[in-house]
Amino acid sequence: MSISYFETANKLKREGKLQEAIPAYQRAIEQNPNFYVVHHNLGEVLAKLNRTDEALALYQRTIELNPNAAWSYHNLGEVLAKLNRIDEAIIAYRQAVEINPESFLSYYQLGKACYRLATEINLEIFQFSLQLEDVLSKTSQENGSSASLNSDYFNDITFLQSTSPLNNEAFVEEVYRTYLKRSPDVNGKSSFLQNLGNGTLTRQQILATIRQSGEFTALLRLSGCLMAAISAYWKAIELNPDSYDSYHSLGEALVKLNHLDEAVSVYRHAINLNPNFYKSYSQLGGVLAKRGQLEEALVCQQKAIELQPVLVGDEAYFNLGNIQIQLGLLEEGIVSYQKAIEINPDCAEAYYNLGNVLLVQGKREQAIRSYYQSNKIHHRKANPHATIPGILLVTFPEFGGTEIVNALATSLSIPFIPISGSYPFDNIIERESISRLASGMSWSMGYISASLINFDLIGEYLDKMIFHICDPRQAMLLFVNYLNKILQTEPKQLIMYHSILCDNYFTLSITDQISWHIESGYLPQAIKFLKGWLEVIESHNLHPQILSTKQENFAANPEAFLESVLNFYEIKDRDSALSKLQLNQDSYMEKEKIDDWWQVLTQEQAEKASSIIPKQMFSKFGWNR
Structure with missing residues (x-):
């Protein structure tokens, strides 16, 4: 009776009626639980239906019943590889070839598993069992391949x-x-x-x-895994000399070990066996490019794309672009990079190299946008759970940003990342800091001059930023007030300002200090700083987008200001953020509020100060003359 159920199940399996075959195999097992073949065949059916865990158990049971079932070890390896238990898959495939050393497919899959272990696993932290190390060692030595390692x-x-x-x-x-x-x-x-x-x-x-x-341990293990893969592939080729797949996979492993001459040879052999195998053309092109054989590399990449313009993938177009650029074919290279990005919008390397070419062509703004896309992809992959973008706040003056600092910190619960210092106004952004900011869930504030290098760096990492200012005449009074306060409370801190103040500054009256700042101190530098940013803001084609805000508006209505920031950055859950808005009662706006500039400056000072402020600033920011 069990034979009947077994034969019925096999017939259903051959006809592709896999779901119907399952109960028949199960009945066969019930009647003859020690018949190993039925366990194996049911495992194959379940594996085809992606019921991987059940298939795994059945192959293990088959091996218990028949420890010499080579094909069950092979299938066990396939299931383990699908479950990403690659080290166990290697051991299973090795057992399969120990039992049946004539199995081309088991050697080939053993090579694939060893290659996956080398390229997909962090070998620096992965725990190698003694059994795995023994298997890799035996496999490496089988064809004497270890001799080719330096x-x-x-x-x-x-x-x-x-x-x-x-x-x-x-x-x-x-x-x-x-x-x-x-x-x-x-x-x-x-x-x-x-x-x-x-x-x-x-x-x-x-x-x-x-x-x-x-x-070093990781590199040693990498070499061991690759040498085992190479040895297994050579054994597969020995058993099936016409397997172009084996030659191609062997080439990949050789490239990883930087054995480029051997890789070229085996890729050529793969192409001879199958002249339509586009993958080998593409990989051969990459190796030839590394060896400086650019013309031949170009032909190979173009042939791969000709054979399979879609299946060849973004890597082939990316490599083609690299070759074209090295040959001076810039426009062709740009087209190839763009095609790579079209196929794979997350191809950060294509965006980056495209930016390099555009920069060489003098297309700076387009280059910066391309760099931004590349960095955005890297940061998204590194921090996939970030829900709030990095927020850059360029504030003038620095004192005026204190309230915004607290508003962002309390409302959005995101940490601060410093990216520049304070006055004077010529600070350069640190690339490492702006890169950290761009990863999201953080914010930064400071004086940042609108220099080309700064704006390029911002554009490379951020698509939005805030420029927050107050009237420079009011900012000047804040600075005067701040310096005199420091003189009374913490005079040592004044050392950082000595180089930008006149020699007898603190012997002057407040009125004379203000006059000095109007003539040659704070105000001219502030106007220069603001003019730079005004030019940036009015250049609509520049990247990133800029939200321009005023301290006066924030002081009048902090909730409306924060809501404008949330809208600008398209941050969800606005109500929650607004409900947590708090103002720091120790900030200058609440604790050290000073008189408005027109109440402090003499008429002559007011006229002089207003005269050096460009007219477009009055109209842009609505300041009174």
Whole structure:
């Protein structure tokens, strides 16, 4: 009876009636639970239906019943790989080839799994079992592939002998290049040089320190996984010399190990076996470009795209663009980058390289927008849960931004990231800080001059910002008041202002201090600062968008001001943010409010101050003359 159920289930399976086959196999198992083949076949049906966990259990049961079931080990490897349990998949595939060393497909999938372990897993933190290490070692040695790995990478004595003529700096650089495959970082290099110089460490101890690092361990494991993949692919090719897929996959592994000459050879072999295999043309083009064979690389990439203009993907167009740019074909390169972006809107590298080309062509604004898109993609991937964008507040004067600082901090619950200093007005933004701000869920405030370098940096990372000001004559009085307050309470802080004040500044009366600031102190610098930003604001084609706000409006109605910010940044849950709005009672607006400028300045001072303010500022910001 069990045979009947088994045969019925197999017939349904062959006809593609997978759902109907399941109960038949289950009845067959009920009647003969130790018949391993029925467990295996049901596992195949469930695997095809993506019922992966159930399939896994059935393959494991099959192996319990028949430890020599090579194909069950193979299928177990496929299921484990689908579940991203790649280390277990490698062990299962290895068991399959141990039982059936003539299985081309098991060797091929073993190579694929080893390659995935090398390229998809963080090997610096991944825990390698002894069994996995043994499997990788056996697989690597099966075709003698380990001999192609540079011996100096593993032999400290050979390395020390070959580098003995080098001075300490050159030695450290060679250590990084050979053992870590990169240039030294500043801190690491400095530390090693200091230890070598004072005799704390010998050169051999430097190598021992490098070998104990997680980075070196990861690189060693990477090489081991790739060598195992290469060995498995060669075995698959030995069993099936006509498998162009095996040659192509072998080429990928060789490229990862930087064995470019061998990679070129196997990619060419893959193309000879299948002249229509576009992937090999594309990968061969990439390798040839790395070797500087640009003309031939160009032909390969164009052939790949000709064969499959859509399936070839964004990488082929991106690589084609890179080759075209190196050949001086700028317009063609731009088209290729744009095609890569069309296929994959998240291709940050294409946006970045496109920005480079546009910058070379003098199309600065377009270049900045392209850089912005590239950075936006990187930040979104790094911080996918950010719901509030980075908010940049350029404020004039710095004192006038205190209330906004508190409003944003309390209403939106986002941290502050400093990106510049305070007066004078020529501060340069730090790229690292603006990059952190752009990751979202944060804000920054400060004096930032409207210099080309600053605005380019802002444009590279942000699509919106706020420019918040008050009347420069009022700002001047705030600065005078602030300096005299510091003189009375914390005179040491005045050191930072000595270089921008006249020698006898604090011996002058308040009236004379104001006159000095109007003539050659604060006010001319403030006007220059504001003129720069006014020009930026009125240049409608520039990126990013700018929300221009006034301190007077914020003081009159903080809720309306915050709502304008929320609308500008398209921040949801406005009611919640507005309900948390608070003003800092220690701020200058509440605690140290000073008289309006027209009540303090003499008529002569007022006329002089007003005369140096450009007319368009009065009309733009609604200030009184």
